[in-house]
Amino acid sequence: MAPAVGPAARGRRRRPRWLAVVFVLLLVVPILEIATIIAVGKVIGGWQTLVLLLLESALGAWLVRREGARAWRALVTALNTGQMPSRQLADAALVLVGGTLLLSPGFLTDVVGFFLILPVTRPLARRALEAVVARRVLRGFFGGRGRGGGPPDVIEGQVL
Helix, strand or coil, X not given: CCCCCCCCCCCCCCCCHHHHHHHHXXXXXXXXXXXXXXXXXXXXXXXXXHHHHHHHHHXXXXXXXXXXXXXXXXXXXXXXXXXXXXXXXXXXXXXXHHHHHHHCCCHHHHHHHHXXXXXXXXXXHHHHXXXXXXXXXXXXXXXXXXXXXXXXXXXXXXXX
């Protein structure tokens, strides 16, 4: 008798890897942010650090509004002309994530947020995003069974 093959035979389902990464980031990033704010406060002073954080937030809000409107106009133009709006959608997603990072207080998230929002650095982030999406899509088409990428499960049977 052949061993049972299928989801029930494999045991417990593994959690996605990205879930573990998000969990670790939610623990580590606030600790790093607090440590950075304290370090900057020791160097330039507490009130100056607070003013710097407020100025970064104001600049970030202005940039998000400007770049978000620009990304929206580009998306609408691409849709109206019948083009595939892949670049425009990626830009809109990057501006959204960057704006979210700029809303959280801290220097490290602001650096990443500015990297995702600024028109000078956004193409680099877009290329990285496109590479990640392409890798995940291709893995889904060509053996998307985790790392091994082996053949799909085959359950032999007889049609009656």
